[in-house]
Amino acid sequence: MRRRRIGLAARLFAAQTLVVLVGVVTASLVAAVVGPAIFRGHLHHAGEISAETGRHVEEAYGSANAVALGVALLCALVAGLAVSAFVARRVAHPIGQLAHIAGEITDGRYEVRAPAPGIGAEFDTVAEAFNTMAGRLQDIETTRRRLLGDLGHEMRTPLATIEAYLDAAEDGIGVDDEDTLTVLRTQTGRLRRLAEDLAAVSLAEERRVDLHTEPVAPAELVGAAVAAAAPRYAAAGVALDAGAAAGLPSVDADPQRLGQVLGNLLDNALRHTPAGGSVTVTADLAGDRLRLRVADTGEGIPAEHLPHVFERFYRADSARDRARGGSGIGLAIVRAIVSAHGGGVSAHSDGPGRGATFTVTLPLAAPR
Numbered sequence: 001m002r003r004r005r006i007g008l009a010a011r012l013f014a015a016q017t018l019v020v021l022v023g024v025v026t027a028s029l030v031a032a033v034v035g036p037a038i039f040r041g042h043l044h045h046a047g048e049i050s051a052e053t054g055r056h057v058e059e060a061y062g063s064a065n066a067v068a069l070g071v072a073l074l075c076a077l078v079a080g081l082a083v084s085a086f087v088a089r090r091v092a093h094p095i096g097q098l099a100h101i102a103g104e105i106t107d108g109r110y111e112v113r114a115p116a117p118g119i120g121a122e123f124d125t126v127a128e129a130f131n132t133m134a135g136r137l138q139d140i141e142t143t144r145r146r147l148l149g150d151l152g153h154e155m156r157t158p159l160a161t162i163e164a165y166l167d168a169a170e171d172g173i174g175v176d177d178e179d180t181l182t183v184l185r186t187q188t189g190r191l192r193r194l195a196e197d198l199a200a201v202s203l204a205e206e207r208r209v210d211l212h213t214e215p216v217a218p219a220e221l222v223g224a225a226v227a228a229a230a231p232r233y234a235a236a237g238v239a240l241d242a243g244a245a246a247g248l249p250s251v252d253a254d255p256q257r258l259g260q261v262l263g264n265l266l267d268n269a270l271r272h273t274p275a276g277g278s279v280t281v282t283a284d285l286a287g288d289r290l291r292l293r294v295a296d297t298g299e300g301i302p303a304e305h306l307p308h309v310f311e312r313f314y315r316a317d318s319a320r321d322r323a324r325g326g327s328g329i330g331l332a333i334v335r336a337i338v339s340a341h342g343g344g345v346s347a348h349s350d351g352p353g354r355g356a357t358f359t360v361t362l363p364l365a366a367p368r
Contacts, residue, residue: 016084023080024073031069090119098130110138155194158187198329211254211340215365218283218290219244221255225262226281229270237275240266244283251290252365257337264330265294265358272356273298289343290364295357301349309347310335338362 094117104112113131117123165184226242233240262281269279277297284291301309310331338345343362349355 013084013088016088017081020077020080020084024077027073028069031065094119094123094127098127105134105137110134110141155191158190161187211257213252213254215250216253216255216258217250218248218292221258221262222281222283222292225259225266228263229266232270233279236270238270238273239278241278242281245285248283248285248290250365251362253341253362261334261337261360262292262294264334268330269294269296269298272296286361288364289361292360292362293357295355297355300352300354301347301356302352306347306349310345
């Protein structure tokens with residue numbers, strides 16, 4: 001048979017009851033053994049008294065002592081047990097409530113929160129930490145659902161296109177002309193890029209990025225990224241400018257990975273900047289760190305979306321971004337790679353229609 005588990009309240013009550021009982025027994029033994037001896041000593045110093053008188057005095061002392069001690073110990077025992085029961089229940093209730101809420105979260109109800117117990121800073125800290133964990137789990141679940149939905153959407157279009165051409169081939173319709181092959185290459189390339197982006201962001205966020213660091217000159221880094229993006233910008237009618245402050249110290253970094261960071265930021269800026277707009281890449285110092293900024297004059301970002309733009313698959317405007325071919329992973333890769341270099345990345349915008357600025361900060365190379 002399974003042993004019945006004893007609850008925390010019962011354990012606390014039993015432990016505190018044991019302490020009270022030990023105190024009662026100890027006080028009784030001390031009063032019974034030590035008290036009479038001390039009393040006889042005082043009688044001896046008081047002077048000569050008859051044996052009969054001494055015996056009556058000792059009996060009177062013993063009776064009075066037993067009654068007084070018994071009443072006092074009984075009151076102490078009742079008070080101690082009452083306080084023990086209250087404390088045990090007061091402590092056990094929030095813990096039981098926390099266990100119940102943990103079960104709710106286990107069942108997938110991430111919106112539940114634990115109220116502050118109000119029985120001490122330590123318990124309040126535990127409840128706050130638990131609620132923070134529940135909030136993060138809720139965010140992760142929201143991201144997971146959005147990720148699955150976005151993955152389904154991202155894959156549906158290219159797969160439907162490929163399937164349509166395969167059906168046409170099975171029906172004997174010629175699909176081997178150059179336009180058809182171009183469409184198929186475009187759709188398979190879209191699937192390949194999605195798979196590569198997913199693999200890249202997973203590796204980066206798990207801190208398994210293979211970095212090959214070396215001293216990198218900021219001006220060369222910015223120049224290479226701008227040169228690679230220039231044809232796309234020219235085709236879209238968006239001006240691309242670059243500027244690096246003179247005499248910038250180098251950074252210890254992987255030039256390929258940082259090139260990927262700037263490339264993703266430039267691609268993101270291009271998607272959200274209409275023809276006639278401009279994007280500027282700059283490099284300067286911010287204290288003891290290198291600061292790289294990509295600023296555009298495009299659509300801007302509403303304030304409520306700024307804290308989330310680096311989450312994978314997060315889109316401020318899902319329909320518009322999908323139409324433009326963004327996977328929603330590029331900025332997540334940026335954050336992961338920059339973090340692997342010991343740096344940070346942030347986004348700023350004054351609101352819709354007022355452009356956006358993405359800022360990357362990196363530690364400078366150690367003096368050699």
